[in-house]
Ligand code: SF4
């Protein structure tokens with residue numbers, strides 16, 4: 196039986212890490228995820244976990260140590276934010292290419308410059324091509340639940356890929372919520388023991404990992420890696436259902452709010468989805484056919500599934516809490532519209548860029564987005580698909 | 589030499605996930621002869637078997653047996669043609685000659 200506890204998002208994640216009891220955590224603290232590392236280090240010092248905690252000198256070293264520990268055959272977890280994730284960038288690709296199931300909590304924060312410690316998704320979006328799976332939690336409960344699923348998904352024999360579990364910096368990481376904390380044994384049973392595939396410490400079966408790989412095989416290896424993601428998507432669905440069967444909270448690739456007959460749809464990730472839910476409920480009371488697509492799984496990007504739920508929309512707004520400088524539109528919009536276009540769906544679509552560096556997004560801002568949708572549902576695709584909101588002119 | 593893991597024309601579905609090679613220490617089987625534009629040739633008559641070339645070669649491409657290199661030549665599947673052996677030879681008896689292979693092998 197679970198116990199409801201008032202926890203900050205960061206504490207909920209640290210508690211989940213204690214319950215998972217990984218073999219190795221090699222971490223370097225950075226705001227706003229510092230508290231997770233700090234709390235977990237205390238669990239280690241107090242003997243509550245068996246984890247080998249490696250205090251490294253940078254995030255580059257942290258992810259290097261994590262990837263190596265996973266290659267050796269350990270269950271490995273790590274935590275970071277923003278510039279810390281950016282410093283891991285080189286190794287992120289290697290972790291995924293080597294198919295090591297490392298689980299990394301990313302407490303989303305704006306990338307410098309200028310220096311900003313508050314929430315946006317530019318850190319995770321910057322890592323979107325590295326080959327990691329990326330789950331976005333809306334609140335502390337989801338951040339907690341997602342971590343167990345992240346381990347289960349990553350370690351599945353048909354997946355063997357690293358997973359980032361993302362939560363919004365400060366908005367979730369430092370906010371107290373009632374979190375249903377499940378029983379240690381029930382969770383450990385649910386996650387199960389880890390059976391590493393081809394661990395380097397199996398000295399009786401030596402093999403070569405990460406060798407020189409040039410024009411003659413590299414592209415075959417990348418093509419083979421490409422093929423891993425449909426299986427990983429299926430694993431996200433199955434582990435989300437399995438979690439629900441045991442603990443009563445089911446998860447999928449996305450959460451659809453009033454989408455069955457929705458004409459005006461907003462799409463968002465992270466805590467903003469919670470704000471959108473309230474607005475959608477209010478608009479429904481006023482008779483507006485509003486809906487929300489909360490994307491939980493950004494990688495693998497569930498293109499056909501998104502098209503399926505968006506194909507009836509008369510107008511769509513995709514909310515990006517990140518910019519992609521020099522690109523025509525921001526990442527979530529680009530991928531969503533690409534999915535729609537390649538499946539023959541051409542609803543008018545607006546890309547909203549908002550919330551960078553922790554700029555607040557309020558219900559009235561979302562109401563404004565629905566007003567824009569009403570207009571473009573009538574007038575058609577706007578000439579400039581990008582609109583920044585919550586920014587002073 | 590162990591068997592090659594992948595056939596030369598192996599397709600992407602034949603790859604081991606993660607790009608692993610399910611054996612260890614097989615770099616020996618990977619020829620890098622094509623990386624070379626010059627190759628070393630030793631004048632065995634002038635060589636005094638000091639073994640400097642063998643010690644300094646970064647690619648372990650100088651053949652040695654019973655503490656002698658004379659008459660054994662170079663491993664031209666793995667020599668990169670860097671010329672270090674020629675540079676360190678106290679008798680100047682290694683020459684870097686044009687081409688990746690000696691003329692008769694081309
Ligand atoms: S040229 Fe370089 S690689 Fe070749 S044998 Fe001499 S030292 Fe070794």
Ligand code: SF4
Pocket residue numbers: 630634635636637638639640641642657673676677678679680681682
């Ligand atoms: S360095 Fe020159 S002299 Fe010495 S062993 Fe090599 S070839 Fe002979």
